[in-house]
Amino acid sequence: GQNIDQPTEMTATEGAIVQINCTYQTSGFNGLFWYQQHAGEAPTFLSYNVLDGLEEKGRFSSFLSRSKGYSYLLLKELQMKDSASYLCAVRDSNYQLIWGAGTKLIIKP
Amino acid sequence: IAGITQAPTSQILAAGRRMTLRCTQDMRHNAMYWYRQDLGLGLRLIHYSNTAGTTGKGEVPDGYSVSRANTDDFPLTLASAVPSQTSVYFCASSPGESYNEQFFGPGTRLTVL
Numbered sequence: 532g533q534n535i536d537q538p539t540e541m542t543a544t545e546g547a548i549v550q551i552n553c554t555y556q557t558s559g560f561n562g563l564f565w566y567q568q569h570a571g572e573a574p575t576f577l578s579y580n581v582l583d584g585l586e587e588k589g590r591f592s593s594f595l596s597r598s599k600g601y602s603y604l605l606l607k608e609l610q611m612k613d614s615a616s617y618l619c620a621v622r623d624s625n626y627q628l629i630w631g632a633g634t635k636l637i638i639k640p
Numbered sequence: 641i642a643g644i645t646q647a648p649t650s651q652i653l654a655a656g657r658r659m660t661l662r663c664t665q666d667m668r669h670n671a672m673y674w675y676r677q678d679l680g681l682g683l684r685l686i687h688y689s690n691t692a693g694t695t696g697k698g699e700v701p702d703g704y705s706v707s708r709a710n711t712d713d714f715p716l717t718l719a720s721a722v723p724s725q726t727s728v729y730f731c732a733s734s735p736g737e738s739y740n741e742q743f744f745g746p747g748t749r750l751t752v753l
Contacts, residue, residue, distance in 0.1 A: 574744050576741040579740040
């Protein structure tokens with residue numbers, strides 16, 4: 532079966548750095564995605580990785596290791612507005628997204 | 641304002657009733673998707689359409705049907721609602737199935753009693 536695992540909840544301090552991990556087992560791989568979802572709102576796209584390595588976009592970076600079935604999202608200089616759920620998704624061989632349950636990130640002052 | 645809209649925002653429905661959730665996008669995107677989101681579970685694909693006139697089944701299609709008569713509209717119908725269909729429903733679109741970003745509507749919160 533297909534499976535995406537990520538921690539249910541994490542807590543971090545404003546101004547700090549946090550790493551959210553995601554491991555996956557899917558039928559085929561055509562890219563890994565990270566989305567942000569604030570409570571009561573729709574998911575919004577953050578990043579896309581298809582090759583191994585690190586993709587940096589401002590305060591957010593995403594890393595992929597295809598051989599390990601592993602990715603992480605790194606958030607730097609945390610702000611209170613970063614409090615949200617972070618969703619990991621993998622595009623499978625049918626070009627459909629398989630989603631993890633999301634990691635709720637709580638930022639404390 | 642370009643984007644994707646859904647209606648209604650929320651709905652309480654008696655079991656056994658028929659319900660259509662509406663989704664409209666004005667970005668001329670070819671691909672459209674319906675997901676449901678339940679607490680503790682990831683988004684699950686119900687149905688999708690890669691282009692107007694075609695539809696496909698996702699991971700959890702039972703009890704749901706869709707149509708794609710034109711590029712802009714992608715309604716989701718529950719023929720006879722059951723309590724297990726209580727969920728938040730998101731419609732999404734992208735320029736094509738291989739495009740990297742999906743754009744989500746605001747969601748419809750549906751409660752079936």
